[in-house]
Amino acid sequence: MRNLVIVEAAGKVDALRSRLKSIGLHADVVATVGHVADNPRSLNPIELDSDLRETAYAFREDRxxxxxxxxxxxxxxDRIYVATDDDQEGDVIAHDVARLLSDYADHLYRVRLRALTESELKESFGGTLSRDFDVPAHHGICRRIVDRAIGAAFTLVDEHSAIPxxxxxSSLLASLKESPPDVGHFNAAIRMTDGKVLWANIPxxxxAGLDRASELAELAAQGRVKLLEAVERDEPVARPWGYEEVIAEASIRLHVDLYQAADVFQQAYERGLVTYPxxxxxxxxxxxxEIAAALAEQNRCGFDGAYLPLRESSDIQGRAHECPRPVDEDMLLGRPxxxxxxxxxxxxxxxxNVIECGQLARVRKVRVGVDDEELTFSAALTQARKPWKTAEPDRGFVAxxxxxxxxxxxxxExxxxxxxxxxHVMKFMQRGLLEESAVGMTLNARGERWLAHAASVGFHPDTSARMEEAFSAPMTDPHARAREILSGHAMLDAVRNKALATGVAAVPDEACPEPF
Structure with missing residues (x-):
């Protein structure tokens, strides 16, 4: 029997072929290397009809x-396993591959991989496999339609410039204006009567926030505080990381930019070091x-698996994603x-991180009043056993x-x-919408102009999140759901008008649709 496995990333091909042999499955492995089909890059014409059906979505000539x-x-x-990534984008790519190979529909199976481990491969390829490539792709197709419709209908273009x-x-612009993000924290310290130093992390x-944090820290250091509460309790040393926190921590600790951190995360997954990122x-x-317990034992760490929050399987496949975690039980964690x-x-x-989520530390917490504000100072009284060191905080502002x-x-958000x-982050940073010298993320004149246009369209800080909820809900027709979403945000009429009209071609760089 001849088997074929189709994945997204070329970096998986050799490793997956080798690991499949270890479970007795001999297969050719090829990669799509991303999307094989797409809409035209230009937003004009919109290439959607009045029912929001795509009129020019096609297999890419450059692929x-x-x-x-x-x-x-x-x-x-004899059997073709489509093992593109286990997310909505992967479902869209799998749907396109199924269309490409429609002559082999009787041989196609959808496989979802959470990790490139022997146990995961046995479970994924050995269980009941799905033949449905349509319904799982509805969510991503709906998102693709809505994003194109919004970009085409509302991007403001003239002969000199564009406001995408x-x-x-656009939701991010509104969010930054309404609730600016933390751009650092101020470490403030107080010394207790027993000599113990407790720390407060002031976002x-x-x-103005930095000036106020510095003022509060100085008052606290002088002892000009009012004790409101003092407690000691056991707390987990860490909380689980999701994708963004892994990228953030990797960028800071490994001294790489976000693109590099994301690429490194993908490489770690493709090499079988971590689960799906x-x-x-x-x-x-x-x-x-079980993996964490084995790692903790090998590295002589204190650990209790009962403290790790469990994620039960609950998705349509009966298997849920989990926080990123290691797959290698033999990893040495004390190495620099x-x-x-x-x-x-x-x-x-x-x-x-996973080990620290299963560790408890005795923590002293003191809540105090400082100049009509409240701060909470804390310090660990006990340290869980582990072969790596936790850096002590430095007083002052940490950007x-x-x-x-x-x-x-x-x-x-x-x-x-x-x-x-x-x-999205890197694209936003490159667009020059923020004041360069300011502490914080303050929109400059260009950013304010873009925000004003987005607001006139109807964008608010929560617009994208509300649409995302609608994308993720069960649906039978992605086009009908796209119409519902745009109608609910008073955008459908403008999109339909755009579908019936022609105009100046959009500027290729600035007016391109948002990334999928």
């Missing part, structure tokens, strides 16, 4: 070599607890990050790199998706 390779590989295959409008970035979003989750599977290559270093960071601060803000959020 003809990849398309031909996939077709050749599929010829004569996009679901995520800073603006220059692009997820927002709040817990772990029971497999993760500087002696490791970047994917290994990132995997160690993730493993340390967060702007891209990292923006990434964390977008994650908190549910703007974008893990598959696109880094691209």
């Amino acid at each position: 003809q070599g990849v398309i031909d390779k996939i077709r050749r590989a599929a010829f004569g295959a 409008v996009g679901r995520v970035q 800073v979003a603006t220059k 692009r997820v927002r989750a709040n817990g772990f599977t029971r497999d993760a607890v 990050l500087a002696v490791l290559d970047l994917p290994e270093a990132l995997a160690v960071l993730i493993a340390r 967060t790199p702007r891209p990292v601060a923006l990434l964390r803000h977008m994650a908190r 549910q703007l974008g998706r893990p598959s696109t959020v880094v691209g």
Whole structure:
């Protein structure tokens, strides 16, 4: 029997082929290397009809070599496993591959991989496989239609310039104006009568906030505080990281930019060091607890798996995503990050986080009043056993790199998706919409002008998140759902008018649709 496995990333091909052999599945493995089909890049014409059906979505001419390779590989295959990424973008790519290979529909199966481990591969390829490529893709198709409709209908273009409008970035502009993100924190300290130093982490979003934090820290250091509450209790040393927090921590600790951090995360996944990266989750599977317990024992760490939050399987496949975690039980966690290559270093960071989520520390917390405000100071009285050190805080202001601060803000506000959020951050930073010298993220004149146009269209800080909820809800017709979403935001009439009209071609760079 001849088997074919189709994945997205070329970096997975060799590793997956080798690991499949270890479970007795001999297969050819080819990669789509991203999307094989797309809409035209130009937004004008809109290429949507009045029912929001795409009129020019087609296989990409610039990917003809990849398309031909996939077709050749599929010829004569008895079983074709489409193992594109287990997210909505992967479902869209799988749907396009199924259309491309429609002559082999009886041989096509959808496979979802959370990690490139032997147990995961056995579960994914050995269980009941789905033959449905349509319904899972509805969510991503709906998002693609809405994003194109918004960009085409509302981007303001004249002969000199353009003011782009996009679901995520326009909501981000409104969000930054209404609630500026933290761009750092101020470490303030007080010394207790027993000599113990306790720390308060004061978030800073603006220059005024920085000045106020400095003032409060000075008052606290002078002892000009009023004790409101003092407690001691056991608390987890860490909380689980999602995709954005892994990227943020990797960028800061490994001294790379966000694009590099995202690439390193993908490499770590493709090498079988960590589970699937692009997820927002709040817990772990029971497999993760077992791996963490084995890692903790090997590295002589204190650990209790009962403290790890569990994520039960609840999606349509009966298997849910979990927070990123290691897959290697033999990893040494005490090694300096500087002696490791970047994917290994990132995997160690993730493993340390998981271990610390299963550790408790005795913490003293003191809540005090300072100049009519409240601050909470704390310090660990006990340290869980582990072979790596936790850095002591320094007094004063600790700035967060702007891209990292923006990434964390977008994650908190549910703007974008893990598959696109880094691209959104870097694109926004390149557009020159912020004051360069200010503490904080203050819109400059250009940013204010773009925001005013987005607001006139009807964008608010929560517009993208509300649309995202509608994209994620069950649906039977992505086009009908797209019409409902745009109608609910008073945008449908303008989109339909655009579909019936022609105009000046959009500026290719600035007026391109938001990334999927």
